[in-house]
Amino acid sequence: MAKFTYTDKKDTRSGFGVGLLELGRKNDQVVGLCADLTGSLKMGDFQKEFPNRFFQVGIAEANMMGLAAGLTIGGKIPFTGTFANFSTGRVYDQIRQSIAYSGKNVKICASHAGLTLGEDGATHQILEDIGMMKMLPHMTVINPCDFNQTKAATIAIAEHEGPVYLRFGRPKVPVFIPENQKFEIGKAIKLIEGSDVSIFATGHLVWEAILAEETLAGKGINAEIINIHTIKPLDREAILESVSKTKCVVSAEEHQINGGLGDSIAQLLAANRPAPMEFVGVNDQFGESGKPAELMLKYGISAARIVEAAETVLRRK
């Protein structure tokens, strides 16, 4: 039996919307900006309650990032909202110069990340955003795994001084993180204790890792499941401690293998504690239209693929 259960499925973007509204009520320096996707980003309740603190920018993401940088001068805490694709690749230079290099306290909130955007296809399914954002000095990169964690992360990042990339998604996924679990930036969460293999997962792949653990247990393999919600800064101690015990690793993410969470873990291990590692992610491909579950299977980011990777890495131990 899976060691986590759920009674409800919700989209992580709704966790962002609820978190932003709650934050707006307790911190009047928080302002919202959106580039013509208020409904998709679930920013409508914030807009309705705080019309003076909400800026509808229209289809002009570069300008939105500049406005956000400018709003910090004067003490505001801007939360920008658009799809992950338009939050990163489209505005990389604006983020690099006006936000990251300038050390501005902007929270870049990005929905519809990855393949699970679904039917819109590869133009919108960005799988390179974590890589782009984690390469920027000063940038914190967070990819929560369910509604509750996304809500808690949204509230937590307002307390952190500096630029943050918060990545979440469109589909309804199991809600399994406790409702009032405190979100600590950079602090990994051990979900299931194990001794044979460490599985580090982020975002939507955390639930897949939980499902994979159940299958592996049935085969007599004792997997440790760790939720890395913060890709940068990486929780080095938690990762090294787990790998010291299990001596082999699987990473799992809804992102290109190049430049993602697995890359960061491999770099840490290569320098400190080399261990066999398998990478579950999209392998240098663009996505396509389809249903989220179909896409996850086709592009190899499913529970089944995590099980295979764990079995492979165990043979390399």
Place this chain on the structure above:
Amino acid sequence: MSSEHSQNIDNLHKTCSQVRRDILRMVHGAQSGHPGGSLGCTEFFVSLYFHILDHNTDFNMDGNGEDLLFLSNGHISPVWYSVLARSGYFDISELRSFRKIDSRLQGHPATEENLPGIRIASGSLGQGLSVAIGTALAKKLNGDNHLVYALMGDGELQEGQIWEAAIYAASNKVDNLIASVDYNGQQIDGPVDEVNSLGDLKAKWESFGWSVLESDGNDLESLISTFSKAKELTGQGKPIVNLMKTSMGKGVDFMEGTHKWHGIAPSDEQLEEALNQLEETLGDY
């Protein structure tokens, strides 16, 4: 604040001469930098920092309760650094570190080294107007009646983000903002009209919903009267732009009116010839 900084025209002229000397000596010292646009915008910076702006040299990032300037065409950093130092943000001796290792005076303006007076990095073009609008919005939210100023290059107006920002500011009545364009008609590859013509620039800004003023950017009295008109236009529901005709390389005869001196440093002999044309009024750093 402005009352302390405010200078009469004679003193402003003297300050301009010294600032031009600083620019040339900084770029010569680094053997790198952008003298042409810096020389052309000397009157702009001097008139703002020594006459127009209500500003506080005891720097804080938020800039609440003071007028703020954002420089979008960051490559003309030498003129800004000189004027910031000469108005008291930091010691003039620091000007000699321009573009050198371990300096706060980066090639393009930056906040990373905490140089007083700089609130955003610029250099990659097209971004500064958006930032200025964001800060103007923050001032409105904070109930701060001070103004936000911005400077852009004319070649820079070829960047699309400028026009995203122009649409936004008019659409949202950002009327506490006075932008200026360094309208010198030159860019790296040649005259703007030949590289990628801006057409009727005045008509463009007007059709985007801005109040448009025109000035002679190398004439202190023209600038001062234009900014005073611009201030009267604030608070009336429209953003304001000052199309400021300047001459690149102004003040040094062999550098003036050509794009050739956009981004190169003078030799020892050229520096001497240039400095001979500019009186040392306030003492070199």
